[in-house]
Amino acid sequence: MRLKAVLSYDGTNFSGYQVQPGKRTVQLEIENALQTICKNETKVIASGRTDAGVHAMGQVIHFNTKVKMEGWQWLKALNALLPEDIQVKEISEASEQFHARYDVVGKEYRYFVNNSESVDIFRRNVEAHYKDGINVDAMRDAAEYIIGTHDFTSFCASNTSVIDKVRTVEKIEILENEKRIEFRFVGNGFLYNMVRILVGTLLEIGSGKRSSDEMNSILKACDRTKAGKTAPAHGPGVDLNVFFV
Amino acid sequence: MRLKAVLSYDGTNFSGYQVQPGKRTVQLEIENALQTICKNETKVIASGRTDAGVHAMGQVIHFNTKVKMEGWQWLKALNALLPEDIQVKEISEASEQFHARYDVVGKEYRYFVNNSESVDIFRRNVEAHYKDGINVDAMRDAAEYIIGTHDFTSFCASNTSVIDKVRTVEKIEILENEKRIEFRFVGNGFLYNMVRILVGTLLEIGSGKRSSDEMNSILKACDRTKAGKTAPAHGPGVDLNVFFV
Numbered sequence: 001m002r003l004k005a006v007l008s009y010d011g012t013n014f015s016g017y018q019v020q021p022g023k024r025t026v027q028l029e030i031e032n033a034l035q036t037i038c039k040n041e042t043k044v045i046a047s048g049r050t051d052a053g054v055h056a057m058g059q060v061i062h063f064n065t066k067v068k069m070e071g072w073q074w075l076k077a078l079n080a081l082l083p084e085d086i087q088v089k090e091i092s093e094a095s096e097q098f099h100a101r102y103d104v105v106g107k108e109y110r111y112f113v114n115n116s117e118s119v120d121i122f123r124r125n126v127e128a129h130y131k132d133g134i135n136v137d138a139m140r141d142a143a144e145y146i147i148g149t150h151d152f153t154s155f156c157a158s159n160t161s162v163i164d165k166v167r168t169v170e171k172i173e174i175l176e177n178e179k180r181i182e183f184r185f186v187g188n189g190f191l192y193n194m195v196r197i198l199v200g201t202l203l204e205i206g207s208g209k210r211s212s213d214e215m216n217s218i219l220k221a222c223d224r225t226k227a228g229k230t231a232p233a234h235g236p237g238v239d240l241n242v243f244f245v
Numbered sequence: 246m247r248l249k250a251v252l253s254y255d256g257t258n259f260s261g262y263q264v265q266p267g268k269r270t271v272q273l274e275i276e277n278a279l280q281t282i283c284k285n286e287t288k289v290i291a292s293g294r295t296d297a298g299v300h301a302m303g304q305v306i307h308f309n310t311k312v313k314m315e316g317w318q319w320l321k322a323l324n325a326l327l328p329e330d331i332q333v334k335e336i337s338e339a340s341e342q343f344h345a346r347y348d349v350v351g352k353e354y355r356y357f358v359n360n361s362e363s364v365d366i367f368r369r370n371v372e373a374h375y376k377d378g379i380n381v382d383a384m385r386d387a388a389e390y391i392i393g394t395h396d397f398t399s400f401c402a403s404n405t406s407v408i409d410k411v412r413t414v415e416k417i418e419i420l421e422n423e424k425r426i427e428f429r430f431v432g433n434g435f436l437y438n439m440v441r442i443l444v445g446t447l448l449e450i451g452s453g454k455r456s457s458d459e460m461n462s463i464l465k466a467c468d469r470t471k472a473g474k475t476a477p478a479h480g481p482g483v484d485l486n487v488f489f490v
Contacts, residue, residue: 010366055367087366121255121332122300122371 004094033081053233116179134206142215153222156191201228249339278326298478361424379451387460398467401436446473
């Protein structure tokens with residue numbers, strides 16, 4: 001039987017999603033909890049990986065098991081076993097063909113910036129702090145160039161093994177509310193560090209270090225060195241991702 | 246020279262405010278930072294103590310020093326030395342007579358409850374989670390009995406050395422917004438665990454386990470065993486305090 005689950009996690013104290021020897025990762029904690037329930041090794045497939053310090057609001061996973069329980073029983077059992085920084089929000093039986101990674105139809109990433117005078121220590125793990133004035137309209141103009149299907153090589157960390165760097169960004173929203181700025185990116189998939197490099201570049205435009213039009217030449221250059229800095233993931237800083245599967 | 250500072254701290258990873266042997270406390274971290282700046286032991290007096298897991302938005306402290314710096318230099322130096330879960334928000338010279346504890350004119354405590362179906366893992370250290378339906382109006386009616394000057398023995402942890410348990414509660418606000426409830430208590434001072442016992446008792450009234458009128462008899466009884474459970478401080482749960490000095 002194949003099960004599909006939707007997770008939230010607070011990435012602050014994880015070395016990212018994916019299992020790495022000797023590190024505390026989200027995947028490891030989930031597989032440990034499933035081992036306890038299923039009494040055998042149970043591999044989990046996720047819709048995507050997240051870096052250290054990056055949180056998830058709706059990460060989708062699947063796994064196979066012979067254990068028969070109702071959805072609410074799975075929810076209760078897993079949440080009882082998982083640490084307090086991982087939460088199963090939904091779980092239900094899926095078809096045997098369902099695949100959390102290959103069946104993704106879209107992803108949404110959010111990035112939060114506190115643009116007030118000082119750090120909010122209660123949100124230090126979920127938002128980046130930028131004191132400088134930010135021109136949101138300039139960032140919105142720049143974001144227009146990003147919408148659509150493009151080769152995003154300029155916005156991909158150079159240490160990646162991915163060959164095809166063409167992705168489609170369907171929507172970018174930049175919301176502003178009382179000295180807080182929220183970026184929302186919706187697309188079919190994102191390259192390694194792509195959201196954080198986009199945010200870093202947009203912030204350089206917003207703070208006047210670059211013009212909005214530069215976004216177009218950066219994109220066309222297909223050269224990582226032309227784009228801005230990678231915005232921080234953690235302490236402070238975050239992307240919050242929602243996967244639609 | 247005497248300095249007055251206003252602090253915020255995230256109490257999650259502290260064993261409370263006050264120095265205790267072998268424990269990580271807020272006072273210890275501040276005194277360590279001051280030791281580095283002042284090159285000698287510098288004792289700090291706070292307007293009040295907070296328990297493990299309890300946060301502060303505006304804790305006031307004072308200390309004496311011979312080091313001469315401008316306020317902005319103190320702010321920068323202290324925030325550079327302090328860990329990321331303590332923040333100095335303001336600091337300035339005070340009169341030699343100023344005393345952070347004896348000069349308190351009022352305190353405000355806040356307590357946050359998430360009344361939705363499931364825990365919000367991103368707020369697990371700042372709000373308590375109660376799934377049961379809560380009648381906010383019943384809690385507001387009960388809170389009326391608490392306003393004023395009373396002997397609060399029923400709402401004080403029994404392991405206290407304080408003799409005089411008469412305090413004045415000036416205002417209680419209970420705010421409700423999209424499945425979140427916020428309690429705000431303003432008074433001249435609060436006994437040990439008083440806010441959390443008041444919240445615990447109000448929640449028993451809100452969830453229908455007790456009537457609003459019972460608050461009056463609990464108060465009059467001057468007996469801790471008559472009141473409700475102490476609401477949790479941490480993991481999940483919090484009081485957030487603001488001191489007016």
